[in-house]
Amino acid sequence: MNTKLLLASSAIFLGSIGLATSFFPQEMLAIIDLAETRISVLLVQILAAQFMGFGMLNWMAQGNMLGGIYYRPVTMGNLVHFGVGAIGIIKAALATSNNTALWLAAVPYTIYALLFAKVFFKSPVKSN
Template sequence: MKTKVLMIFSVVYLVVQGLILTFLPQEVHAYFNISVNGIGILISQTLGAALLAFALLNWMTRSNILGGIYGKPLMMANFLFFFASGMSYLKAADGYFIWVMAGLSMAFGFSFGYVAFTHPFKNS
């Protein structure tokens, strides 16, 4: 598996989500009909900042050898984040947008799981 491509696609996905949650939290809350208050906005912006930090981490390690024991902590963190967020999206799925987000998150989760548990030099 080409891990560089996987890392770049995950960076794009995380940056889009991070920027939206950091700079447009009121609009996101209004789109999903969630009552907006100070703490909800703060939590959304903090999550957006964490997503941007995770994107930066993925971007800076995109050219490293990943898989097997190389980059295992990073692959496991990505696997956990994407799989858990995908399961959360599936639980809350009530519209087309959430189904798409669930599908993308689960695809990334399974991809990072595959990379984490396979040898990086094995030719399939």
């Protein structure tokens, strides 16, 4: 598996979400049908910082070999983030009636969770 492409694409994905939620927290809350309060806006902006930080981590790690024991913290962090995120988003989508945005978010989260699981449980192969 080309881990450089996986890390670069996930970095762009997470960075894009981070920038959008940082600059448009009220609109993001409206998309997922949550009440806009001072605390909810603050939590969305803190979440945006997490997305941008994780995106930057993935971008900076893309030149390194991932899988097996190599860069295990980066791989495990991504696996936990995308895996738990996918489960939470799917659970929320099943519990709500207006869930189109949630299902659209669940698709990339599930794909990235599966790809990072594959990288985590497989030994890396150094390309020539």
